[in-house]
Amino acid sequence: MRRRRLPLAGLGIVVTLAVLTVLAPLLPLGSPTDIAKDLALRGPTVAEPFGMDDLGRSILSRVVYAYRISLGVAVTSAVLAVLIGVPLGLVAGYCEGLADQLIMRPLDVLMAFPAVLLAIALMSVFGTGAVLLSVALAIVYTPVMARVARAAVLATKVEVYVDGARALGATMPRLVLNHIAPNAATPMLVQTSVLMAIGILIEAALSFLGVGVRPPTPSLGLMLADGRGFMLQAPWMVVFPGLAVMLAVLGFNMLADGLRDWLDPQAPAGR
Amino acid sequence: MSSPWIFAARRLVLAVPLLLGMSILVFGLMRLVPGDPAVVVLGYKATPEGVRALREAFHLDEPVPQQYLRWLAGVLRGDFGLDFRQNEPIGRMILERLPVTLELTLLATLCTALIGIPLGLVGGARRHGFADRATLAIGLVGVSIPDFWLGIMLMLGLSLGAGLLPSGGFVPLGEAPLDNLRHLVLPALTLALSRAAVLGRLSRAAVLDVVQRGFVQFARAKGLAERDILFRHVLPNAAIPIVTVLGLQIGYMLGGAIVVEMIFTLPGVGRLTLDAVLERNYPVVQSTVLVIGAMFMLVNLATDILYGLIDPRVRRR
Numbered sequence: 001m002r003r004r005r006l007p008l009a010g011l012g013i014v015v016t017l018a019v020l021t022v023l024a025p026l027l028p029l030g031s032p033t034d035i036a037k038d039l040a041l042r043g044p045t046v047a048e049p050f051g052m053d054d055l056g057r058s059i060l061s062r063v064v065y066a067y068r069i070s071l072g073v074a075v076t077s078a079v080l081a082v083l084i085g086v087p088l089g090l091v092a093g094y095c096e097g098l099a100d101q102l103i104m105r106p107l108d109v110l111m112a113f114p115a116v117l118l119a120i121a122l123m124s125v126f127g128t129g130a131v132l133l134s135v136a137l138a139i140v141y142t143p144v145m146a147r148v149a150r151a152a153v154l155a156t157k158v159e160v161y162v163d164g165a166r167a168l169g170a171t172m173p174r175l176v177l178n179h180i181a182p183n184a185a186t187p188m189l190v191q192t193s194v195l196m197a198i199g200i201l202i203e204a205a206l207s208f209l210g211v212g213v214r215p216p217t218p219s220l221g222l223m224l225a226d227g228r229g230f231m232l233q234a235p236w237m238v239v240f241p242g243l244a245v246m247l248a249v250l251g252f253n254m255l256a257d258g259l260r261d262w263l264d265p266q267a268p269a270g271r
Numbered sequence: 272m273s274s275p276w277i278f279a280a281r282r283l284v285l286a287v288p289l290l291l292g293m294s295i296l297v298f299g300l301m302r303l304v305p306g307d308p309a310v311v312v313l314g315y316k317a318t319p320e321g322v323r324a325l326r327e328a329f330h331l332d333e334p335v336p337q338q339y340l341r342w343l344a345g346v347l348r349g350d351f352g353l354d355f356r357q358n359e360p361i362g363r364m365i366l367e368r369l370p371v372t373l374e375l376t377l378l379a380t381l382c383t384a385l386i387g388i389p390l391g392l393v394g395g396a397r398r399h400g401f402a403d404r405a406t407l408a409i410g411l412v413g414v415s416i417p418d419f420w421l422g423i424m425l426m427l428g429l430s431l432g433a434g435l436l437p438s439g440g441f442v443p444l445g446e447a448p449l450d451n452l453r454h455l456v457l458p459a460l461t462l463a464l465s466r467a468a469v470l471g472r473l474s475r476a477a478v479l480d481v482v483q484r485g486f487v488q489f490a491r492a493k494g495l496a497e498r499d500i501l502f503r504h505v506l507p508n509a510a511i512p513i514v515t516v517l518g519l520q521i522g523y524m525l526g527g528a529i530v531v532e533m534i535f536t537l538p539g540v541g542r543l544t545l546d547a548v549l550e551r552n553y554p555v556v557q558s559t560v561l562v563i564g565a566m567f568m569l570v571n572l573a574t575d576i577l578y579g580l581i582d583p584r585v586r587r588r
Contacts, residue, residue, distance in 0.1 A: 114567050117560060122300070125300055205530055228423060
């Protein structure tokens with residue numbers, strides 16, 4: 001039973017954050033964008049537990065709205081990577097030979113760069129913005145998802161039930177989609193959760209560096225970049241957005257850890 | 272079957288097409304930049320003559336494959352060309368900044384090993400104990416902390432708050448070794464802590480794996496002290512996966528260094544890359560991304576080869 005607590009807590013965090021972002025306009029929060037100079041740099045109070053930023057905007061409200069971007073970018077990029085990477089990996093693993101080489105070798109090149117560096121290089125070409133950032137991250141993740149799918153196919157296609165289906169005359173798409181792909185679902189689910197955690201981190205890092213989301217949009221990374229200049233007068237400007245990033249990443253990591261233990265009984269316990 | 276040297280040689284040969292692919296990707300990517308780079312560089316000052324002169328100077332009027340071959344031939348000779356802004360040789364810019372990044376990475380690797388391995392040993396040796404749970408918790412929280420935020424918090428607490436360490440800047444190692452170290456402690460710790468958390472988790476798993484083996488039970492039955500068992504029997508056998516993970520972590524630090532160098536205003540290659548991206552200085556971006564990417568790949572390759580040399584089972588794959 002103990003083993004289920006971790007993924008449930010992770011799921012709890014992720015779902016809570018998702019609900020918060022969806023319901024943000026209905027919550028009794030201040031506006032994330034309205035400027036109130038007289039409230040600038042005011043510390044945490046009961047009404048505004050995260051304090052105010054240099055323009056007098058509510059940090060709590062900005063954090064909630066920034067989660068929209070964080071989660072939006074993380075989910076979009078992971079889904080795109082699954083949609084592009086998984087079919088590529090399935091085909092590469094099923095066909096092997098030349099098709100495998102043609103698909104996997106270019107993807108190896110993408111994986112040969114550190115993820116943050118590749119994302120920065122892509123953004124230097126794309127320009128800034130949440131949509132472009134999602135596309136850049138999807139490109140960074142595609143080889144990861146393709147590898148996971150390919151490995152699962154290679155492991156499964158030698159199974160007797162796959163031979164059986166083939167002997168019964170199942171076509172290649174049917175074999176792959178009905179008999180092979182479902183067995184790849186577990187590692188892909190775990191990997192997707194890990195990628196969302198990394199996605200939130202990279203979105204924050206790139207926006208912090210000025211190559212991610214554009215300034216009027218509330219983003220946790222941008223808030224940290226703004227807060228750096230007021231670190232000594234108003235430490236809450238850097239403390240809370242950072243904690244917010246950590247909480248979301250922690251949620252997805254706990255979910256991934258739990259899923260791994262939960263869905264794969266053969267994995268070494270407690271990893 | 273294959274000897275360790277043939278294994279190493281084969282891995283090295285396979286790295287060549289990968290490096291070529293990386294150079295094509297980087298070069299091609301920078302050609303995808305919308306608009307004429309010459310116009311982008313000259314900005315509002317662009318005149319038709321100026322644009323034409325710049326295009327000629329940087330061979331932008333040649334067919335793209337020819338431009339690529341010219342660039343590649345230069346890179347192989349260590350000549351990365353001139354940058355768009357100051358007309359400085361990019362190779363020299365990188366060489367000047369590389370020692371900073373390498374020193375930072377080396378120091379961070381040391382910190383990672385010194386924090387991560389003991390954490391894993393303590394946790395793995397007493398499964399389900401307090402130390403074990405602490406290792407797991409630190410591991411989970413550690414991988415979730417954004418390192419740029421950790422850097423800001425360390426700066427806020429230890430340098431701006433307590434005034435113990437400088438909050439940024441750099442002093443070359445040759446000029447004042449002690450001062451150089453003082454400037455690099457916080458950046459190295461920032462880079463190391465989340466990697467140490469990962470290393471701690473994986474060391475713990477490696478130790479747990481070895482502890483269950485028959486020879487450890489035998490050593491215990493023989494009456495050896497737990498400490499001797501840990502250091503003489505468990506650690507040497509758990510070392511292979513631990514060293515591998517540490518090797519992979521070094522690679523990731525090269526990526527993380529970009530962010531850390533920016534926060535602590537260190538004049539390294541990562542900072543050079545970021546400044547070039549923000550200034551749209553594409554020849555510099557192209558070169559630094561290739562250099563950092565190649566270092567990342569070579570560190571991973573070295574780890575892979577080392578692993579194969581130590582553990583014969585890997586070579587059969």
